[in-house]
Structure formats: structure tokens, C-alpha cells
Amino acid sequence: MTSSHAFRTFAFAYGTAFAVLYVIALKLDLALFTVYPAQSLVLLGTHRSRDIVDPAMSFLAPAMYWYGWTTTAALGALIFALIATVFPERWTRRLWSGWLWVVPVAAMAACVYLTMPWFRL
């Protein structure tokens, strides 16, 4: 029963924390690594094309950040969720479980907002 509750706390904290951290990673461009699929290259951290070559070369060396953003958020959420399991059950039960769906919905709205520049091109 205790391990079942611990996993429930972990799962709820992970889902909520990930949503928040993903938006932060997206907004601040915090990719743990950058993937260059054409070159089969993975570089640690966020690398914009102009850091390495002329921006016009991005067609030849397209960079991908989604994997990096996701990994950044996943690692952060993992730490947060593990910490959450340490708290006593009576503390975690007081939290409103609705945050589990409110926060991801808000995060999804934030992601849409941050993607808006695509629609103004």
C-alpha cells in the first residue's frame, strides 16, 4: 500500500513537473543536447546554427532541439518526482489532485503561444 502510494505521488508529481519544466525549457531554449541528423551528430547543450556556421547553412545542417528539451524536462521532473515521494503521505494528500490536469493544459496553451511565430511568417 505504501509503495502504491509512493508510485502514485511519483506519477502525479512527474506529470505535473514535466509540463512546467518543458515550457521553461522551450521558452529558454534549454536543450540538454542538440541533434544534427544529417551529420549523425549529437552535441551537448543548445547549439544554434549561427553558433557554428553561416545561418544559410542550416539547410545543410538542420538542428533538432525537441529531443533535448524533452530530456531536460524529463530529468528535472524525475528529480522533482523522486523528492516528492520522500514527503509524508498526509502532506501530499492535501494537494489538490486537479493540478494534474490543470497544469498540463496550461502548459499546452503556453506551448501554442510560444509556437505562434510560425503562423506570422
Next chain:
Amino acid sequence: MATFLLIVHGLIAVALLGALSHQTLATWAPAGGRSGSFFSRFRTVPPASFANAVVVLYAISALLGAIVYLYFRVDIRPSLEQAGHWPALGFFDIKEHFISIGAALLPAYWVCWRRPGAEDPYRLRAALTTIMAFIVWWGFLTGHVVNNIMGFGS
């Protein structure tokens, strides 16, 4: 190889779409004793029984999508950029964000459906299922449109 993976990705997405659509409708509007109409029969399913399948199908579909995305970035997206399909690329970016958020919700979703009614309120389960269904529908439609965009745009 990319085409094969994309087809498998699409087939798994169809199965996932069906499972989540059944589950969402059965959760929000459970059918009564009679199941005469198509809509009633669609809802006459035990929603909890879909949870494991949804988790597995979502995980496989997301993994395949992440692999196919590499080919998309190199072979497809530059052409779409050159053709000026910016809104489609925007929708695709939103899809990738939604898929990540949905993947992170899978453990909580599974916990909520493992013993429905035991610990978590009905509304939480229904809300999570609806979010997952929305994400999967968004991903499916966006992926489908982007895959066929030359047909749509030209």
C-alpha cells in the same frame, strides 16, 4: 525504411486513436443497459480495460514518431520551408510539444485507471483521459496533413 516506419507509426496511431476515443466517450457518457445505436455500442465498453493498451500503444507510437522525425527533419521539412508551409510546420511543432507532455502524463494516467474509483476522483480520470485523447487526435490529424501536404497545398 522511413516509409515502413511511418506506416507502422500510422497504424499504431489508428489503434491508439480508437482505444482512446472509446475510453473517453465511455467515461463521459457511459451507455445504459440498452446498446441499440452505433453511438451507444461505441460507449458500451469497460473504459478501464483500455488503459494498459493505451499506455503501450502511446509509448510505441511516440518512439516510432521520434525515429521518423529524424528523417522528416532532413528530407521533408526543408522542402516545406522552401514552399512556405509555415502554418503546417507550426502545427507540427505544437504536435511534438503535446506528445512530450502526454508521454509524461502516462504514469499518472495509468495509476488513475489501475483501480478506478479507489483513490482518485472520477473527474480527474475523465480529465486526464480527455487530455490524452485530444493530444492523440491532434497528433494524428497534424501528422496526416503534414504527410499529405503537397496534396493539400498544391
